[in-house]
Amino acid sequence: MGLTSGFFMGLTIAVAVGSAAAMVWLWPRFASQRIGMVAARFGLIAAGQLLVLAAVLVLLNGFFGFFGSWSALFGGGWPVAAVASSQPIVVTGSDLGPVPGGSARPETANGRQAAKPPGAGAQSPSPGNLAVAPGLDLKGGAAVAAQSVGEILQVTVSGGQTGIVSAANYVYLPPQYFQPAYAHVRFPVVLALTGYPNATWSIVRWLRLPATAARLVASGKIRPAVYVMMNVSVALPRDTECANVPEGPQAETFLAQDVPHAVDQTFRVQTGSAGWAVLGYSTGGYCAAKLAMMNPYQFHAAVSLAGYYAAGPDFITGSLYGGSTAFQNENNLDWRLAHLPAPPVSVLVTSSHVGESDLADTLTFLHLIHPPMHGYSLILAQGGHNYGTWVRQLPQSLEWLNQRLSPAMPQAQPTPPPGH
Amino acid sequence: MGLTSPALVVVLAVVAAAALATILWYWPRLAGRGVMPVLLRIAALGVVQLSVLGLVFVIVNNAAGFYSSWSDLFGSQSGGGAIIADRYHTRQNAGITEAAAPVTVLASSPIAVPGRPGEPGGQLQAVRFYGRLSGLSVPGYIYLPPGYGAKVATAPLPVAVVISGQLDSPGDPYSAGRLAATAARQIASRSLRPLIVVMLPATVGQHDQGCLNVPGGTQAALFFTEDLPQAIDSAYRTVPPADRRWTLIGDSAGGYCALQLAMTSSESFAAAAVPPGGYTAPPGPAEFGGSPLIRTQDNLSWLLGHQPMQPISVLFTGTGQGQPFLSQARPPMRARQIGLSPGEWQLAGVFDWVGTTLQQTLASRS
Numbered sequence: 001m002g003l004t005s006g007f008f009m010g011l012t013i014a015v016a017v018g019s020a021a022a023m024v025w026l027w028p029r030f031a032s033q034r035i036g037m038v039a040a041r042f043g044l045i046a047a048g049q050l051l052v053l054a055a056v057l058v059l060l061n062g063f064f065g066f067f068g069s070w071s072a073l074f075g076g077g078w079p080v081a082a083v084a085s086s087q088p089i090v091v092t093g094s095d096l097g098p099v100p101g102g103s104a105r106p107e108t109a110n111g112r113q114a115a116k117p118p119g120a121g122a123q124s125p126s127p128g129n130l131a132v133a134p135g136l137d138l139k140g141g142a143a144v145a146a147q148s149v150g151e152i153l154q155v156t157v158s159g160g161q162t163g164i165v166s167a168a169n170y171v172y173l174p175p176q177y178f179q180p181a182y183a184h185v186r187f188p189v190v191l192a193l194t195g196y197p198n199a200t201w202s203i204v205r206w207l208r209l210p211a212t213a214a215r216l217v218a219s220g221k222i223r224p225a226v227y228v229m230m231n232v233s234v235a236l237p238r239d240t241e242c243a244n245v246p247e248g249p250q251a252e253t254f255l256a257q258d259v260p261h262a263v264d265q266t267f268r269v270q271t272g273s274a275g276w277a278v279l280g281y282s283t284g285g286y287c288a289a290k291l292a293m294m295n296p297y298q299f300h301a302a303v304s305l306a307g308y309y310a311a312g313p314d315f316i317t318g319s320l321y322g323g324s325t326a327f328q329n330e331n332n333l334d335w336r337l338a339h340l341p342a343p344p345v346s347v348l349v350t351s352s353h354v355g356e357s358d359l360a361d362t363l364t365f366l367h368l369i370h371p372p373m374h375g376y377s378l379i380l381a382q383g384g385h386n387y388g389t390w391v392r393q394l395p396q397s398l399e400w401l402n403q404r405l406s407p408a409m410p411q412a413q414p415t416p417p418p419g420h
Numbered sequence: 421m422g423l424t425s426p427a428l429v430v431v432l433a434v435v436a437a438a439a440l441a442t443i444l445w446y447w448p449r450l451a452g453r454g455v456m457p458v459l460l461r462i463a464a465l466g467v468v469q470l471s472v473l474g475l476v477f478v479i480v481n482n483a484a485g486f487y488s489s490w491s492d493l494f495g496s497q498s499g500g501g502a503i504i505a506d507r508y509h510t511r512q513n514a515g516i517t518e519a520a521a522p523v524t525v526l527a528s529s530p531i532a533v534p535g536r537p538g539e540p541g542g543q544l545q546a547v548r549f550y551g552r553l554s555g556l557s558v559p560g561y562i563y564l565p566p567g568y569g570a571k572v573a574t575a576p577l578p579v580a581v582v583i584s585g586q587l588d589s590p591g592d593p594y595s596a597g598r599l600a601a602t603a604a605r606q607i608a609s610r611s612l613r614p615l616i617v618v619m620l621p622a623t624v625g626q627h628d629q630g631c632l633n634v635p636g637g638t639q640a641a642l643f644f645t646e647d648l649p650q651a652i653d654s655a656y657r658t659v660p661p662a663d664r665r666w667t668l669i670g671d672s673a674g675g676y677c678a679l680q681l682a683m684t685s686s687e688s689f690a691a692a693a694v695p696p697g698g699y700t701a702p703p704g705p706a707e708f709g710g711s712p713l714i715r716t717q718d719n720l721s722w723l724l725g726h727q728p729m730q731p732i733s734v735l736f737t738g739t740g741q742g743q744p745f746l747s748q749a750r751p752p753m754r755a756r757q758i759g760l761s762p763g764e765w766q767l768a769g770v771f772d773w774v775g776t777t778l779q780q781t782l783a784s785r786s
Contacts, residue, residue: 020469024461031451041444045468052469053476161686163728246713250727261687264662271662296553297646322711326636340639341555348503355488372552380501384488388495396500 003070004062004199012055019048064206068168068199072236087131088262092167093154130266150175152210157230159258162250164234169200172210174217174224177268181410186268188225188275188405190398191259191291191299193232193284196239196316203229206387207281212394221395222402226269230259232284238318241311242287243331246322255287256295273300274406279397281305281390289333289347293373296343301404303348303397305390308358309333309365337368344372348400350393351377355384376400423490424482432478436471443468520550520557522651531563531600533608534765540566541604544596549620551647554639558624561587561596562656563603565614576659577616578778579652579666580771581644581689583631585622585673593766594671602767611768612775616656618648622673622703630702631677632718635709644677645685665690665781667774669767676702679720679734686730691777693770696740696757721745729753733777737770 001008023044030041060066067073130153156167176182192203203209209227216222233240233251240251264271278299280288285307292302310332313320321328329335347369351362362377369375378396383389421428443464450461480486487493526546533541542565549558567574582599586592593602596619606612622628625638633641649666652658666689670678675694680702682692699720708714716722721744731752736742738760749755758773760766 020462020465023465024458027447027461028451028453031448033448038444038447041447042440045440045443045465048465049469049472052473056473160728161684161730246711247716247726248713257687295646297650319713322709322713324635324709324711324714326634326709327711327714329636330633339636341553343553352488355485355492357485374505376503376505378501378503380499382488382492383497384492385485386487386492388492388497392498392500396503400503 003058003067003073004065009055009058009062012051012058016048016051016055019051023048065199065202066197067237068201072197072199075235075237088158088160088258089171089266090131090156090158091153092156094151146173146175146178148175150177150210150214152204157259157262159250159254160261161258162254164249164251164254164258166231166234166254169231170204170229171263171267172204172213172227172229173267174214174226176217176224176408176410177226179410182224182408185408185410186270186275187408188223188277189260189263189269190225190227190401190405191255191276191278191288192227192229193242193255193278193280193287194230195280195282195284196233196241197236198231198233200229200231202387207390207394209394212391213398216395216398216402222398223405223407225402225405225408226263226267228259228263230255232280232287237316239283239312239314239316241283241317241320241331242290243311243320245318245320246324246327248319252291252294256291256298260298270406270408272406273297277301277303277401277405279303279305279401280307282307282385283311285349286311286333289349290331292345292347293333293336293343296345299345301346301348301401303350303401305350305393305397306352306356306358306385307349309361310335334365334368337365337370337373342370342373346374346376346404348376348378348397350379350390350397352380352383352389354382355389357385423478423487423493429475429478429482432471432475436468436475439464439468439471522550522552522647523562523655524548524550531604534601534605536608539608541601541608542566542568544600546596549643549648549651551643552650553646554643556624556638556640556643556647558620558643560621561600561619563596563600563617563619564656565603565607565616567614568616568657574614574657576657577614578659578664578782579616579618579656580669580774580778581648581666581678582617582619582669582671583622583674583677584619584669584671585628586671587619587621593760599767602765602771605765606768606771606775611772613779615775615778616652616658618652620644620648620674622670622677627707628673628702628704629707630680630704630718632680632702632707634707635711635714637707640677641681641684644681645688649688659782663782664778667777667781668692668694669770669774670694673703675699676720680718682732682734683720683723683727683730686732689732690781691733691735691774693735693737693774695738696736696742698741698743724748735770735773737767 030037151173153171155169155171156165157169158165177187192209194200194202213227217224232242234254235249240249242251242255244250244252260276263269276299278288278291285304288302289304289307292299349362351359366375366377378393450457450464491497524547526548528543528545530543531541533539542563545562547560547562549560584594586594587596589595590597592598599617599619603617607614624640624643629640631640631644633639653661668678668682668689672695675697676699678692679694679699682689702718708718724744729750729752734745734755736757742757745755746757758769761768
């Protein structure tokens with residue numbers, strides 16, 4: 001019974017409603033004014049309230065996608081493979097429905113269709129030599145659809161260096177990836193990171209990253225890129241803060257080395273840092289900035305939407321730095337700027353004058369940046385720590401990234417594109 | 421009343437408390453039979469539960485800062501802001517970026533092929549590296565094979581990196597001169613394809629710390645994995661990064677460094693030739709940022725059992741125990757041991773092995 005399954009959500013609602021009904025039904029039995037009876041009433045109301053609260057939390061979790069599964073909620077360490085998988089990326093889902101915003105169907109470019117959860121929809125063609133999970137067939141007949149709207153693949157990524165295995169992540173291949181003019185073109189890559197706690201689908205559903213990218217490409221504002229959407233936590237429910245935890249998950253190495261390496265090996269993407277950037281919100285924002293600053297030859301630009309600048313340790317992270325203040329400092333972006341040579345990267349940080357508590361920290365960080373690092377800011381008048389704010393900041397952020405990514409240049413076409 | 425105003429919390433708290441007190445006290449009055457009392461019970465429960473839920477939501481929202489206003493909550497905020505570029509850095513920190521060149525050649529001398537007077541054996545450069553990310557300035561040597569830099573464009577070359585404590589001890593097999601001569605000799609006898617040999621001291625920074633990043637201190641691993649490849653690629657005609665990984669050679673001082681780099685950065689390094697050992701701790705004074713956990717990770721025998729087998733080849737050179745690596749390495753990791761070559765050129769066999777692994781790495785990438 002899945003944490004986010006309709007059955008479980010219905011069950012929690014039924015229990016909450018049933019308890020309320022029972023209370024109404026049994027009401028007269030507790031109608032005495034003796035002190036014991038008053039206490040019993042209080043107990044009944046408290047219990048009913050807790051059941052309602054539980055149902056609300058389960059519904060909110062299903063709605064926003066904080067924890068995608070029981071194991072994400074209760075976990076049990078992180079899986080480390082003894083031998084790295086020979087297939088660093090395995091496709092576990094491809095029938096996720098078309099990505100809206102492709103040039104063929106501009107009327108669907110409102111970001112709604114991408115909210116379609118995994119499950120239904122047409123099969124799409126294999127975009128190359130992909131490793132596919134057992135029971136999944138990538139050989140569909142929807143090549144035309146992929147050429148016009150692109151494709152979102154659900155993937156499991158296995159880290160060759162770290163052994164970390166991260167499931168239920170997504171790769172968005174833009175329509176151009178499937179078009180003949182781009183058949184031999186390598187695409188730039190944006191690694192997109194969730195906040196914590198989040199199921200990775202949140203980037204599609206709530207941040208609307210593929211939909212927004214498709215819309216901006218269709219309107220000529222940005223050039224196509226591959227978007228690799230990863231959970232920022234590699235060991236949910238633990239908040240790993242993209243740190244190389246001593247004797248623990250090497251989250252930084254996984255996201256900064258293993259994931260790019262796996263993507264390089266699997267998709268037609270650029271390999272140099274000029275073709276790689278990283279973006280994230282909240283915890284993912286902190287990680288985007290940190291990964292770029294620590295690995296400037298992998299990511300040469302980063303967007304941190306409402307990120308912070310130093311992390312934990314606290315009770316949801318557990319030990320992050322092995323008790324070492326010095327190592328903790330290395331994961332503090334302000335400390336890095338003050339004590340290490342500035343890395344050759346550009347970072348865009350966002351905040352709000354009203355509603356975002358990280359504004360002061362953001363300004364401090366910006367003032368510490370010096371060449372060869374470059375800092376940019378996007379600060380709204382108002383906007384809280386929520387998707388509504390980040391959705392507003394995303395188009396400008398993608399345009400900013402577009403100016404810094406080495407483009408995928410189509411080859412000269414011998415024939416006009418279809419549809420003209 | 422604002423979504424985040426304290427007054428809203430107070431109001432909701434008062435409403436919830438009043439509703440709770442009311443329902444507890446007037447409970448018996450709603451205990452009657454019939455439709456009306458039942459409806460009233462439902463309504464009363466609903467008021468209590470909604471007011472408590474509302475209170476919880478507002479408190480949680482205030483604590484976490486999710487929604488800053490009613491319009492934020494209901495999604496009616498719109499419009500972006502302006503991206504402001506790079507005007508933050510102040511004059512104090514604007515001028516300190518005059519970075520040194522990543523490689524500065526200090527001196528250069530030709531290398532003779534041992535036993536074949538007159539035959540060009542390439543050249544040996546004394547250089548200084550500057551690491552742009554680590555900030556480290558490190559002296560070293562670079563051996564360039566014969567024909568490098570000739571007008572006829574030579575093919576891009578693979579790179580071997582030697583980490584040695586004896587670079588400046590003439591006569592030692594791991595001295596810069598002997599290393600260069602060994603490479604020249606093997607290239608001349610055609611048992612080694614031309615390559616660039618980068619030679620670095622085992623100690624970069626204050627002490628020999630096995631090329632680890634000292635927490636909060638010398639970022640030696642950063643220098644070797646990021647700065648050094650960038651520096652070499654910027655100054656020499658090498659195989660492009662996407663198509664190659666380098667091979668490491670370490671002497672007794674640089675063995676831990678070489679093996680450590682191969683095991684933790686297998687994307688950059690494909691192989692390491694080092695003296696046999698368990699490599700349970702880095703050389704030099706212990707510097708692990710006060711964390712015993714970090715110290716454990718620095719034990720390469722421990723690391724062997726706690727991360728996936730890396731796609732690297734390890735060659736133990738000479739006599740001694742190579743455990744646990746020899747018995748525990750599993751594909752894609754390989755470990756074997758060879759004796760040093762007899763006679764004057766002890767590292768001849770090591771260089772031949774290095775050449776073979778470099779060619780295999782190139783073949784597997786292309």
